[in-house]
Amino acid sequence: YAHQASRTLLDLVEAALHTGRSEQARTHALAARDAGLPDISPRLALLTHGALAMTATDPTEADENYHHAETHPAAATFPFELARIR
Incomplete structure (x- = not known):
């Protein structure tokens, strides 16, 4: 277990998405889930549901993961993380 991996989940997903690496972002989100x-x-x-929502290619899946998050x-206990996901 490497505690840094979970702490940087959204950072890595967002960075990948903003630099055109959507497949890598999706792979990272799925790895967190798996x-x-x-x-x-x-x-x-x-964080995981947020990452899955951000990287989903299916709008229904994205909606479900955003809703779950x-x-x-x-x-409400994690307002900063929730704001990033929104």
Whole structure:
């Protein structure tokens, strides 16, 4: 476990998206999901669903992940992360 990986999830996804590397951003978001980050903590669940929403190519999937992030019971506890996702 490398604690830096989870702390930089949105940073890496956003940087990849803003530099035209959408496939790499999506791969990183899927890796976070597949590694079980949403099960580790509420913050990581929020970040992972946000990253999945930002990188989704299917509008329905994006909406579902944005909704999941915004309505997460702990979302209000992480206002900075929530604002970045919004």
